[in-house]
Amino acid sequence: MITSKLRLPLLAFIALSCCILKAESQLAGKLLQNPCVNKATCHECIQTSECAWCSDPKHGDKPRCFLEYTNNFCNPMYIQNPKTVQEILMMRELSRGGGASAAAGGQMSAEGSYYYNASSSSSYSGSYSASSSSSGAYGASGSASSAGEIVQISPQRVNLKLRINEVHNLQFRYSQAEDYPVDLYYLMDLSKSMEDDKEKLSALGDLLSETMRNITSNFRLGFGSFVDKVLMPYVSTIPKKLQHPCDQCEAPYGYRNHMPLSTDTPKFTTEVKKAAVSGNLDAPEGGFDAIMQAIACRQQIGWREQARRLLVFSTDAGFHYAGDGKLGGVITPNDGECHLNSAGLYTHSVIQDYPSISQINHKVKQNSINIIFAVTQNQHSVYQKLSQHIEGSSSAVLSNDSSNVVDLVREEYSKISSSIEMKDNATSHVKITYHSTCLNGDTELSTSKCDGLKVGDIVTFNAKIMVTSCPADPAEWNQVIQIYPVGINESLIVNLEMLCSCDCERPGSIGYELNSDQCSKHGKLMCGICDCDDMHFGHSCECSNNEIHPEKVNDFGCRADNTSAVDCSGRGTCLCGVCDCEKRANAEEVISGRFCECDNFSCERHEQQLCSGPDHGTCECGQCVCKPGWSGSGCNCKTSNESCYPPGGGEICSGRGECVCGKCECKSTEEGRFSGDHCEYCPTCTGRCHELKDCTQCQVYRTGPLKDEEDCRTNCTLFTPIEVEKVEIDETKNEYLCIFYDEYDCKFKFKYREEDNKIIVTAQTERECPPKVFMLGIVLGVIAAIVLVGLAILLLWKLLTTIHDRREFARFEKERMMAKWDTGENPIYKQATTTIRNPMYTGK
Secondary structure, eight states, X not given: OOXXXXXXXXXXXXXXXXXXXXXXXXXXXXHHHOSSTTOOSHHHHHTSTTXXXXXXXXXXXXXXXXXXXXXXXXXXXXXXXXXXXXXXXXXXXXXXXXXOOOOTXXXXXXXXXXXXXXXXXXXXOOOOOTTOOOSSTTTTHXXXXXXXXXXXXXXXXXXXXXEBTOEEEEEEEEEOOTTOOEEEEEEEEOBGGGHHHHXXXXXXXXXXXXXXXXXXXXXXEEEEEEOOOSSTTXXXXXXXXHHOSSTTOOOOOSEEEEEEXXXXXXXXXXXXXXXXXXXXXXXXXXXXXXXXXXXXXXXXXXXXXXXXXXXXXXXXXXXXXXXXXXXXXXOBOOOOOOOBOTTSBBTTTTTBOOOOHHHHHHHHHHHTEEEEXXXXXXXXXXXXHHHTTSTTOEEXXXXXXXXXXXXXXXXXXXXXXXXXXXXXXXXXXXXXXXXXXXXXXXXXXXXXXXXXXXXXXXXXXXXXXXXXXXXXXGGGGEEEEEEEETTOSOOEXXXXXXXXXXXXXXXXXXXXXTTOGGGTTSEEXXXXXXXXXXXXXXXXXXXXXXGOOGGGSXXXXXXXXXXXXXXGGGSEEEETTEEEEOBOSSTTOBEESTTSOEESSOSOEETTEETTOTTTEEEETTEEEEOTTEESTTSOEESOXXXXXXXXXXXXXXXXXXXXXXXXXXXXXXXXXXXXXXXXXXXXXXXXXXXXXXXXXXXXXXXXXXXXXXXXXXXXXXXXXXXXXXXXOOGGGTOEEEEEEOTTSOEEEEEEEEETTEEEEEEESSOBOOXXXXXXXXXXXXXXXXXXXXXXXXXXXXXXXXXXXXXXXXXXXHHHHTOSSOTTSOTTOOOSSOOOOOTTOOOO
């Protein structure tokens, strides 16, 4: 029996033991979750989030890669832990007017360099040459900015050093400049069916110019037309038809630039009126050839560097695209280059195939063109789908005679100018997502597009940039990324340097030594570890491939501890005290670690994807290392609870559930089970329907237990129902629907919601009552029906018997008429005696 004196120390000992065991288990869990311990090189270490490398040559056999906040053993001067650095090189203020120069806060030097002094405590400085060219679609934006004319995006150029798997927030602003220049090129189908459209366009040319000048004073207008390739089967090649394919038609052609972009807008009306229609055989037209030339021939068309470029494409037919040229024997692919002669005619119409949709999209993005497909109603669905594959394009319905072209252009331009969408040319190794408040105040949304903008509105975007992986070629670790608004020839240029390697791994740096003594003169020392030549291996390159004697090798160097009975965890070969891990059939599956204890393929899977896929996490040493925003053993759980909050605000899961892995797990109560993305619904809950039933019934329908006016007025004072024609539930307002039947078997509906501690009831004005039934009429009708049916049956029976008797009598009469004897005597009858007459007897 334990005495009271011994009981207290014994309990204390048990509690202390439990604490020690718990601490050890927690420590073991942390070690297993540590993604740094198995990294063998410095570049592998720093490519892992929150990991740092110790390059001290005297570090020994201790792990060199460690979590940056757990360092207590490495001299800070040897720590390799590069940080993300952002440097703003050019930051000119946003323009208000179309011809405004750079605002105060920056100065432009004669050499084209720009210096910016930040007003905050930190300052950035840099230079940007106006003559420098940037790769990609929007390289021209730099020169435009340096010219000091119009600035609609700020900053303009940024240097960014970014570690892999780290998210960096880059903020920039956009504002539409007032009186921004507009270039509008009208590209028209001049086949015979568009003759009336041409006449109407020539009549409306001045109105179109005036309308656009009301939008911007800096406006230029141009005109071009197209038909199709002059080849069979597109047009008739009969000599007579080649000259006049139809009545009052000119010879067909591919594309013609009638009028380059010009401020002489009255000339537009003249050129449209002067242009003659032509004709072709097949239904589709060669519009893609015309679009490609109108975009590619920038100098001949006259597109300006800083202007919103509109290409209005007008037709009533479909289009030929890449591959259709084979019908006419044209197999040379379209090269996307300009081929116009001095007369403005497309010279390679019969030499090159039509361009593809992807080629058109590439040219549109490269030249910041907004295409407006103005097509007739029967073609609108086709061009609407086409506009979804061409960046910055839209489609609208053109009347049969183009009489609405002015309104169409004005409306489409308004849509384009009031909306801004951000795009980028980032490679697959860089992931960029956009967030913005747009015009919604403080609520930031995950979007790259903002609508409803007006001149002067400033929109702030937050670009979240993350390097997801390092390219295999180190030359690709430095990239130029352009973030640009669709349809605007300006961009934010990001000079991105991916921090994929350590300084001490580069020749000439501190910590890099060729034929180092620490590597037995058989390798180079990099970041404190040896990189041996092809003939040697080992920690200090002490082992030679030509001098391996397995019986002399101390195989305990290939075992994790003295209790291990197998070398290299059973997944490798011990050579000179070093594990040579097995190679898997799948090259992407790698066994690693000093003792081959790690791999990147045996982690937990979710929905048949390792660590829920590369966007969620990576498999390192048998454990999932989750990327920012994800957690759990399989990286399938969101760390944020934002998705569990109702859209209109409130508690997590509406206070009726728990947020698990970013999703609400709803509770079941005595009232019923809640459901929905935010546990906002309860189909089985009665709620307050019964409580509100009687008062709603008496106030709206004058029925129910409180139908007496005095009772209703006395007992129903909390609310007055709002009467509507039809009750419908608005799920965003947390409304509940109630349905009951009254004493007259009529169904009535009402809904309620609670708002500011008040209850709001909305009732349907009319009840849904069953139709009245007249029983006496039904009974009399049934009786009448029975009598009528009986009479009908009697009449039918009488009719049938009469017909039958007449038929029998007629048959009898027919047989009697056909008899061969004297019908006055019975031929069967014979008299009893024979009478002999005496001719001499006179009867006396």
